[in-house]
Amino acid sequence: MKVLFIGGTGNISSSVSRLAVDRGIELYLLNRGKRTSSIAGTKSMTGDIKIPKEIKSILKNHAWDAVVNWIAFNEQDIDRDYELFRGKTKQYIFISSASVYQKPLAFPIVTESTPLANPFWQYSRDKIACEMKLNFYYRQEQFPITIVRPSLTYDTVIPVPIGGWTEYTIVDRIKKGKKIIVHGDGTSLFTITHSDDFAKGFLGLVGHQQAIGETFHITSDEILTWNQIHQALAQAVGCEARIVHIPSDVLASVDDELRGSLLGDKATSVMFDNTKIKRFVPEFSAIIPFNRGIQRTIDWFESDPARQQVRKETNDWMDKIIICYEDALKF
Numbered sequence: 603m604k605v606l607f608i609g610g611t612g613n614i615s616s617s618v619s620r621l622a623v624d625r626g627i628e629l630y631l632l633n634r635g636k637r638t639s640s641i642a643g644t645k646s647m648t649g650d651i652k653i654p655k656e657i658k659s660i661l662k663n664h665a666w667d668a669v670v671n672w673i674a675f676n677e678q679d680i681d682r683d684y685e686l687f688r689g690k691t692k693q694y695i696f697i698s699s700a701s702v703y704q705k706p707l708a709f710p711i712v713t714e715s716t717p718l719a720n721p722f723w724q725y726s727r728d729k730i731a732c733e734m735k736l737n738f739y740y741r742q743e744q745f746p747i748t749i750v751r752p753s754l755t756y757d758t759v760i761p762v763p764i765g766g767w768t769e770y771t772i773v774d775r776i777k778k779g780k781k782i783i784v785h786g787d788g789t790s791l792f793t794i795t796h797s798d799d800f801a802k803g804f805l806g807l808v809g810h811q812q813a814i815g816e817t818f819h820i821t822s823d824e825i826l827t828w829n830q831i832h833q834a835l836a837q838a839v840g841c842e843a844r845i846v847h848i849p850s851d852v853l854a855s856v857d858d859e860l861r862g863s864l865l866g867d868k869a870t871s872v873m874f875d876n877t878k879i880k881r882f883v884p885e886f887s888a889i890i891p892f893n894r895g896i897q898r899t900i901d902w903f904e905s906d907p908a909r910q911q912v913r914k915e916t917n918d919w920m921d922k923i924i925i926c927y928e929d930a931l932k933f
């Protein structure tokens with residue numbers, strides 16, 4: 603198969619790119635070439651997807667078995683891709699997000715037919731709009747779409763909502779014995795998926811003739827509390843987590859980004875039903891438990907000091923919120 607990834611060197615897509623190469627896919631990666639680590643066996647195309655004229659000229663003379671856009675976030679991106687790829691690919695895969703599912707959830711077990719509505723997060727509403735646009739192109743023009751909704755998925759990021767992701771602030775605090783914030787009382791349930799596991803489910807859909815017009819989420823079956831997630835992170839660093847619990851709606855009221863990320867996603871207990879991806883891709887099974895996967899992630903960060911970005915603003919913000927909240931509790 604000849605496949606194009608727009609992106610392909612990111613947190614999720616790097617794992618998929620590596621496995622695709624292992625499986626003998628002829629893989630082209632179109633990105634701006636800003637990442638230092640390259641993926642052996644792929645063919646690079648350097649360009650900015652936001653400059654369609656440049657991309658058109660790079661892609662002319664190519665036809666694809668599948669195109670995956672890892673970085674489409676709004677309807678304009680979908681319209682652009684439709685113009686770029688109609689008649690040029692047998693499958694177009696859009697990376698959506700499991701945060702599109704109804705918030706708060708009326709029922710905690712989520713299937714692909716759970717309603718889509720997220721009043722808390724614009725990012726999710728934009729992904730919903732992308733999905734609707736793609737379904738329109740599929741119905742009206744037979745554009746061969748497949749929609750994939752990752753939930754929280756990690757490899758080269760710290761997958762916690764406060765002080766993590768590409769930042770190393772939370773790890774630095776844990777190492778120094780400083781307090782860290784866990785939303786709610788830390789007992790709400792979430793699933794975190796390693797990118798290497800996600801890759802196995804995802805690649806089973808690439809070139810799958812019955813996946814056209816279909817939508818899937820792909821997650822681990824491991825369900826953890828946020829206390830367990832933070833404790834596993836601390837354990838990977840070899841320290842104790844000094845957790846301060848702060849209600850999610852309090853955190854949401856002081857930070858708009860957290861309103862989306864918590865109330866629109868991570869503060870809601872969720873259990874993903876992965877029956878559909880397992881039916882289409884029977885070999886898919888997620889085998890990396892979080893406490894092992896996060897150890898690999900920490901090792902990756904520790905192997906290069908440049909990766910360990912500790913932000914003073916985040917540290918100050920966390921200190922301030924913790925002091926205010928603990929003071930308020932004294933009344």
Ligand SMILES: NC(=O)c1ccc[n+]([C@@H]2O[C@H](COP(=O)([O-])OP(=O)(O)OC[C@H]3O[C@@H](n4cnc5c(N)ncnc54)[C@H](OP(=O)(O)O)[C@@H]3O)[C@@H](O)[C@H]2O)c1
Pocket residue numbers: 608609610611612613614615616632633634635636637649650651652672673674697698699700701751752753754755756
């Ligand atoms: N991780 C999660 O928990 C999660 C959950 C739900 C949904 N998602 C979805 O997953 C996707 C992110 O995938 P990822 O983690 O692999 O991506 P990522 O880590 O954000 O990587 C972005 C990739 O896109 C390239 N890129 C960025 N801007 C570009 C531009 N203007 N033109 C061309 N290439 C560009 C980057 O390379 P250069 O910088 O070199 O250009 C890189 O290859 C998003 O759609 C997100 O909504 C993620």
